[in-house]
Amino acid sequence: MTCGAASRRARPVPELRPGPWLRLIAVGAAAAAALAVVSGALSLHTAHRALAALALPPLAALVAAAWVAHRRLLAPSVAALGFFLAAALVTGRPLHIAFAALALAAALVATVATVRGEPVAAAPWGDYVTLTKPRIMSLLLLTGACGMIVGARGFPSAGLFAETMVGLALACGGASALNHVLDRDLDSHMRRTDRRPVAAERVAPTRALEFGLALSALSFVLLASLVNVLTAVLALAGNLFYVFVYTRWLKRSTPQNIVIGGAAGAVPPLVGWAAATGDVTLPALLLFAIVFFWTPPHFWALALLIREDYEAAGVPMLPVVRGERETTKQIALYSGVLVAVTASPFLWGTLGLPYLVAALALGAVFFVLALGLRSEPTPRRAALLFHFSLLYLALLFAAMAVDAAL
DSSP, rough: OOHHHHHHHHOOOBBOOOOOHHHHHHHHHHHHHHHHHHHHHTTTTHHHHHHHHHHHHHHHHHHHHHTTTTGGGGHHHHHHHHHHHHHHHSSHHHHHHHHHHHHHHHHHHHHHTTTTTTTTOOOOOOHHHTTOHHHHHHHHHHHHHHHHHHHTSSOOOOHHHHHHHHHHHHHHHHHHHHHHHHHHHHHHHOTTTTTTHHHHHHHHHHHHHHHHHHHHHHHHHHHHHHOOOOHHHHHHHHHHIIIIIIIIIIIIHHHHHHHHHHHHTTTHHHHHHHHHHHHHHHHHHHHHHHHHHHHHHHHHHHHHHHHHHHHTTOOOOOHHTTHHHHHHHHHHHHHHHHHHHHHHHHHSSOHHHHHHHHHHHHHHHHHHHHHHHOOOOHHHHHHHHHHHHHHHHHHHHHHHHHHHHH
């Protein structure tokens, strides 16, 4: 009996095989590293620098996934990233080539290691779609598309538009998948979210992590190579802000979480503008400000409806910490600021009178609903404001696009 127990204890636990999304990251990193080495050897300097830059996001994503979930991949992944950075820093050509070759070798070792281990049954594709939060993504893509049209003062080329929207969708989907991973403990305590794929254990956290990292890395590579680097950097910055600043820190620590964290949701108009123009100017920042000031009243109206959920999960949303009266007061204040800010694109000369009329009409309804919630804070009024706020933002940005295209 004792020998049998000792034998069972000594039996090694099988190591799980990384999923297809991590293998995609590894193959992408190795391929980009190989192309960078070849282009460098052929003295194709511009292509070499571009390919080297494109290799960094998948290498960084590979290191992140290895650190969190697949430690046997950590050594070759860190080595590949380290050698790659060393190659970028050294000036002598022999050392540069040597470090680049070592980076490629380490990336290939990591890629081979991703096919080893016990296979894990794949989750249904529908759950992976859910990880991207498609309903939220649709609104983010709308604001990004309209920001692009306003920046271009009309409709951009179909190719550029499609490339930008696909890249932005990948960034949004990647950030949402990583949010599912980090928030799984909170989601499991909330009726609104306890059926999400990771919280309900239909998708393993490691698989969702790999999926989110793959989408995020692919977004950067696509936008940087097909659109421009600024667009890629903005999309990545919004992704990182949402995942680390809002999800990991602010959401769990302060009732002002959604005020500061709302900056992440305001990035898509900047992405669209940068894709169309190659820069970010004050008019683009005005579009950012509109979404930024829209976010608190929108989410606080929802928080009033599911206050018990947030309280059970220990999330310090404003209704939980400060109560209903203070929340409705803040909703009214932010709604007033929002309506004023929506006039700024007209005042700056970016948009014309048709937009201003639409903005003021929509803003009047929004503000009246906010005041109604302030005077009578019922679930019905909170739900009315919450649902109208979604329609409001969609119609407001559609009005921008129509005005810019006229």
